[in-house]
Amino acid sequence: MAGRNGRTVRDLRRANRGAVLQRLYFDGPLSRFELGPATGLSSGSVSNVVADLIGDGLVEEAGSVDSDGGRPRTLLRVTPDSGHMIGVDVGETRVRVELFDLTLTELARAERPLEQQRYEVDVIVDHIHAGITEVLTAAGLAPERLLGVGIGVPGIVEHTPDRGAVVHGQTIGWDAVALESLLRSGSPLPDGVPRFIDNGARTLGQAEMWFGAGRGARNALVVLFGSGVGACLVTPEAEHGRAVEWGHLTVRVRGRRCRCGALGCLEAYAGAESLLARWREEGGRAPRDADEETALTAMLAAAYPPDGTAADPVALAVLEETAEYLGAGLSDLINLFQPERILMGGWAGLQLGARFLPAVRKHALSYALRHPAENVTIELGSLGPDAVTVGAAILPLADFFARGGRRPDPDPESPPPAWRRALRERAPH
Template sequence: MAGRSGRTVRDLRRGNRTVVLQRLYFDGPMSRFELAQATGLSGGSISNVVAELVEDGLVEEAGTVESDGGRPRILLRVAPASGHMIGVDVGETRVRVELFDLTLTELGRTERPLEHQGYDVEVIVGHIRDGIAEVLADTDFTPEQLLGVGIGVPGVVARTPGQGAVVHGQTIGWDAVPLESLLRTTCELPDSVPFFIDNGARTLGLAEMWFGAGRGARDAVVVLFGSGVGACLVTEEVEHGRSVEWGHLTVRVGGRRCRCGARGCLEAYVGAGALLDRWREAGGCPPEGAGEETALTAMLTAAYPAEGVTADAVALAVLEETAEYVGAGLSDLINLFQPERILIGGWAGLQLGARFLPAVRRHAASYALRHPAERVSVDLGRLGTDAVTVGAAILPLADFFARGGRRAEPVSGGLPPAWRTALEERTAH
């Protein structure tokens, strides 16, 4: 039955379960009394919700704490083994697959290098399939118990009724790749296990906002800086973030050719691949046959050598110019979105690191409008190179919480009768 607000009894119960689960997840262990104070729910509601969650195996006791003049209070926490997620990072140099418990403790991982295979769709799908099978091989639970598989990919992800998530990855040569349906037919997982596929910048943003340098911020932009560049915008209106193709802002009309085919994109100047190309074109000497990560390390070592060694002037000049391009690109984000924080992650962003950051901050402030520039902080992310994978695993976890700790219903061949839906709403529990 729906009230004046349009919310049913089921909606209210689900909302209460979500609030309690999230509070215990981020701030637990907590007592029932503390939960009531923190959530604003009545003591009776807390008791009912906690009883349900304990019965479902989602919440467990975690010791006691003395109270003032009364009996010790029982502490509660989210049960780590009550759910599992898989996170996948389809990166520039490898496909990483990790298995997590409900508290995002890593239980297993595997990596498959891409080497010279590029982004061949069959290769990527095979790496994901084999990686999932490998991390599940030594577990003591069945695949049916997975809350889902989250996958971070380059490109724009569109959701279609017939094929699920379809990836438009112009820079990697993917034209409307039906990745979800390919994985569904290839991976040996039950139909009850959902796939959650999104842009890698958004999964990075989720991870940093939940557990990293973004915690506590009302609005932020999280930048993924690798072979290419992207960003995730998080605001009060977009709580779980929205990916934005920041790397394809035009910074120079008629400039360098970008991987997307256009000219003058930011990515054509600051993406790791473009940065190394510019060093080579200026007379630098990246290690022959080295991958991007190794070559970027060599460039940084040349530009910022050990004490007593002369710096490579060419490498230093290219990096200084790159810092200005990055700062100018960040100024666009500052002017457009006026965030409280900007966080830089991704393997290249973390390699460039703290030494690169002061120049980036200086250029961002010089190009941005004064007022929004004065209120924003620009820092590195805290979660390292695993952040995209962790964020990918958060996708099914966030969906699970939004459902009040209930698993998604498997998609059936048809819709249930209207009378059954109405009856379920009336008798929701």
């Protein structure tokens, strides 16, 4: 039965369960008494919801605390092993797969290196399948127990009704790749396990906003600085974040050619790939046949020698120029969105780290309008190199909370999705 606002009793119960679960998840352990003010629910509603969640094995007792003049209050927390998620980071140098319990404690991980500039779709799909099998086997977990798999990818992700998630990755040569359909074909997981595919910058932003340096901010930008650059915008209107193709803003007319094919993109100057290319072009001695992470480490050691020897002036000049381009790019974000916080993450951003950030900050604030520049802080992300996989695992977790801690029930009356019909048609008869 639906009420005046169109919400049914089932909707209300789901929302109440979700509210209690989230408060315990982020702020627990909490007592039933504390859950009332934290969720806005009556004491009777809290008792009913908690009993329901305990019965489902999602919540458990976690000791007690003394109360003012009364009986000790029992504390409650989310049961860690009551649900599991997998996060996948399709990065520039590797595919990383991690298995987490419901509290995002890592249980197992697998990594598959990628050859430089090689983004063959079939290889990526095989790496993801093999990684999922490896982490489930290592943890001894049945695939049916997963709440879902989240996958962060480079490029624009389009969610279509007929082919699921489709990736438009111009910089890596992916033209409308129906990744969700491909991942379900030959998957080690049952059809009922949801897959959530999104831009890697958005999953990074999701992780930093939930658990990292973005907590408490209403308006924030989380920047992914890797081979290329991207960003995730978080506002009250887009509280779960929105990927922004920031790397393809034009910063120099008729400038360097970007790997997307255009001229003068920020990514052609500020991404790790272009940074290293400019060092080599200026005569820098990058190690032969090294991957980008190893080469960037060598460049940093040349620019900032740890033993006090003279710095390589070429490496230092390229890094300083990159800091100015990156700062100028951040000033565009400051002027456009007026965030209260900007966080820089991604493997290259973390590797450049605190030594690089002051110069980036100085240039960003000098290029930006004075008022928004005075109200923004620019810092490093706090979750380290696993932030994209953590954020990817948050995608099924957020969906689980939105459903009040209930797994999706397949509707036998509904027609099968298009990706499933396509697989059946392709199967040999």
